[in-house]
Amino acid sequence: MVANRYTHIANQLRVQIEQRVLSADDRMPSEADLMAAYSASRPTVRLAMEVLENEGLIVRRHGSGTFVRQPTTRIRYTNDKLSPETRAAIAPVMEVSVTHKTITADNKLCALLGIPTDTRLTEYVYRSRHGTVPYSLAHVYVPAGLLAPDESLKALSPLGDDVRAQLIASGVRLAATQSNITARLPTAEEARLLGIGIGTAVLDIVRTSLDPTGRVVEATLLVLPGFNAEATFTTHSLLREQELEATTR
Amino acid sequence: MVANRYTHIANQLRVQIEQRVLSADDRMPSEADLMAAYSASRPTVRLAMEVLENEGLIVRRHGSGTFVRQPTTRIRYTNDKLSPETRAAIAPVMEVSVTHKTITADNKLCALLGIPTDTRLTEYVYRSRHGTVPYSLAHVYVPAGLLAPDESLKALSPLGDDVRAQLIASGVRLAATQSNITARLPTAEEARLLGIGIGTAVLDIVRTSLDPTGRVVEATLLVLPGFNAEATFTTHSLLREQELEATTR
DNA sequence: GAGTGGTCTAGACCACGAG
DNA sequence: TCGTGGTCTAGACCACTCA
Numbered sequence: 162m163v164a165n166r167y168t169h170i171a172n173q174l175r176v177q178i179e180q181r182v183l184s185a186d187d188r189m190p191s192e193a194d195l196m197a198a199y200s201a202s203r204p205t206v207r208l209a210m211e212v213l214e215n216e217g218l219i220v221r222r223h224g225s226g227t228f229v230r231q232p233t234t235r236i237r238y239t240n241d242k243l244s245p246e247t248r249a250a251i252a253p254v255m256e257v258s259v260t261h262k263t264i265t266a267d268n269k270l271c272a273l274l275g276i277p278t279d280t281r282l283t284e285y286v287y288r289s290r291h292g293t294v295p296y297s298l299a300h301v302y303v304p305a306g307l308l309a310p311d312e313s314l315k316a317l318s319p320l321g322d323d324v325r326a327q328l329i330a331s332g333v334r335l336a337a338t339q340s341n342i343t344a345r346l347p348t349a350e351e352a353r354l355l356g357i358g359i360g361t362a363v364l365d366i367v368r369t370s371l372d373p374t375g376r377v378v379e380a381t382l383l384v385l386p387g388f389n390a391e392a393t394f395t396t397h398s399l400l401r402e403q404e405l406e407a408t409t410r
Numbered sequence: 411m412v413a414n415r416y417t418h419i420a421n422q423l424r425v426q427i428e429q430r431v432l433s434a435d436d437r438m439p440s441e442a443d444l445m446a447a448y449s450a451s452r453p454t455v456r457l458a459m460e461v462l463e464n465e466g467l468i469v470r471r472h473g474s475g476t477f478v479r480q481p482t483t484r485i486r487y488t489n490d491k492l493s494p495e496t497r498a499a500i501a502p503v504m505e506v507s508v509t510h511k512t513i514t515a516d517n518k519l520c521a522l523l524g525i526p527t528d529t530r531l532t533e534y535v536y537r538s539r540h541g542t543v544p545y546s547l548a549h550v551y552v553p554a555g556l557l558a559p560d561e562s563l564k565a566l567s568p569l570g571d572d573v574r575a576q577l578i579a580s581g582v583r584l585a586a587t588q589s590n591i592t593a594r595l596p597t598a599e600e601a602r603l604l605g606i607g608i609g610t611a612v613l614d615i616v617r618t619s620l621d622p623t624g625r626v627v628e629a630t631l632l633v634l635p636g637f638n639a640e641a642t643f644t645t646h647s648l649l650r651e652q653e654l655e656a657t658t659r
Numbered sequence: 660g661a662g663t664g665g666t667c668t669a670g671a672c673c674a675c676g677a678g
Numbered sequence: 679t680c681g682t683g684g685t686c687t688a689g690a691c692c693a694c695t696c697a
Contacts, residue, residue, distance in 0.1 A: 414686095
């Protein structure tokens with residue numbers, strides 16, 4: 162019926178999770194249990210678990226076991242920032258930690274920001290959790306001197322949007338924002354920080370903000386679990402825009 | 411030095427590919443060869459190959475061997491369509507095939523298009539190749555009757571953009587376009603059609619076009635290999651826009 | 660038919676986490 | 679200390695491709 166043995170096992174376990182036979186934070190049967198239950202070898206059982214891990218249904222913790230993943234609000238990134246709906250939904254349970262330090266730009270950052278090598282930058286690292294579940298990872302870079310770094314540590318936007326807000330408050334004018342989006346697998350470090358497997362697809366968003374002279378005043382690198390994030394952009398045909406508004410009121 | 415054995419093997423092979431010790435379309439050593447060369451077991455060697463496959467560096471063909479993947483132009487999706495630069499770059503070598511048929515909308519499509527169940531739709535399937543390498547996969551849906559289906563078969567935009575162009579030519583007015591972007595792993599079918607592994611991240615883009623009354627007149631489902639695609643969106647602060655243009659001239 | 664990759668089995672040792 | 683998942687080995691059978 163099904164091509165692969167491990168797909169068959171994954172399908173059966175998925176049904177149990179979706180039908181709440183196994184509930185959030187429940188412990189899954191151990192790999193040894195599953196080997197016995199399905200008369201399968203360990204690599205086969207582990208392949209099945211990888212499938213579910215990559216769908217965001219389970220979390221595997223070395224040494225303690227495998228657990229049903231707590232569902233969290235899907236992150237929606239809209240028009241270059243966290244959508245207000247997502248922000249409102251996660252506000253009560255979200256925990257955000259921010260650290261910052263001054264670094265020297267490497268080649269990758271220089272190309273991204275359009276700056277000379279060895280330029281000093283302030284790097285902010287945002288990590289957020291929805292309850293106990295890691296949620297998002299953001300690195301924000303601002304040329305040193307544009308912003309007094311201490312002010313932002315009380316900030317709470319999980320995607321680093323408040324750095325932009327502070328820039329504006331500091332008198333920096335933003336003219337354009339560009340978001341570049343790709344899909345890839347996480348690095349080992351990212352997988353660890355986000356609590357996902359190394360085979361789980363992530364949404365990679367690089368956002369740069371330009372001032373009126375075309376200079377990059379802020380760059381943000383976002384990494385979000387693919388099963389829990391989406392980016393949405395809406396473009397209006399300007400000539401038709403008022404017409405649309407008129408008819409939808 | 412390196413955490414995993416298979417990561418070590420993958421790193422060494424990657425260097426050989428990047429330094430052109432192994433060139434495009436060259437055959438990689440067989441798994442048996444690699445087992446001997448690295449004194450590793452087959453699962454370990456295969457894990458290393460999966461890493462490279464998921465990075466888009468190699469293609470594995472059951473029965474014939476593993477080959478260095480021919481590099482292709484990176485697909486850039488900008489402001490709800492294929493970027494003109496990408497289109498120009500791929501035009502000389504691109505092959506696009508289109509098929510169409512009339513279908514009955516399932517639940518997923520009904521929700522996407524905001525239409526009643528059992529509505530008739532015209533489905534266009536676009537497949538493109540860059541030379542012999544599969545490049546993109548697009549499904550375009552238009553409510554039956556909006557467009558005479560035969561006209562579009564000569565069309566050649568790999569992402570189905572020409573269906574929209576034909577809608578406009580037919581007198582349908584487009585007011586707004588929304589693109590929804592996620593990262594995920596491909597289905598087995600998608601992996602086969604795109605010539606990628608089942609563990610390769612793909613960029614999933616769902617685009618809907620609305621007419622001035624808010625009705626969905628077209629929906630496109632795009633699936634692109636993550637290692638070869640990116641989506642870019644630029645937003646301008648309208649008040650600053652003329653200022654930006656003035657300073658960049 | 661020979662060689663390739665796709666899948667599965669059986670068993671081992673290790674690293675980690677919790678009692 | 680014990681059970682867990684992480685990694686690796688050795689070997690088998692199968693399906694596919696191509697000469």
